[in-house]
Amino acid sequence: MHWKELAAIVIAANRSPELDANLNLNIPIEIPRVGDTSFLVKDLWNNKTKGIYTARQLGSFPLSIGRDKVAGGGIALLKIEVLGEHATQLSRSEPPH
Numbered sequence: 244m245h246w247k248e249l250a251a252i253v254i255a256a257n258r259s260p261e262l263d264a265n266l267n268l269n270i271p272i273e274i275p276r277v278g279d280t281s282f283l284v285k286d287l288w289n290n291k292t293k294g295i296y297t298a299r300q301l302g303s304f305p306l307s308i309g310r311d312k313v314a315g316g317g318i319a320l321l322k323i324e325v326l327g328e329h330a331t332q333l334s335r336s337e338p339p340h
Contacts, residue, residue, distance in 0.1 A: 257308035288320040
């Protein structure tokens with residue numbers, strides 16, 4: 244997992260060609276003042292939106308990765324983005340790069 248500014252990428256794999264992997268991830272939130280912040284989670288591998296979650300929900304995030312060697316399986320590639328007013332406030336408070 245890698246956070247950059249107000250987004251993170253999570254990569255997970257399932258090497259089994261026979262079984263799906265059902266995981267429960269603890270996704271650390273590495274931004275200040277998360278409080279009631281919402282996060283948009285997108286599945287980039289399968290081009291789907293997973294949903295909007297709180298920091299607490301990301302602390303116990305269920306993830307299923309289909310078996311390897313089938314369409315859409317073998318890997319999970321998630322993008323997590325800070326949403327709404329909190330994202331605007333954080334981007335204003337960060338020093339320019």
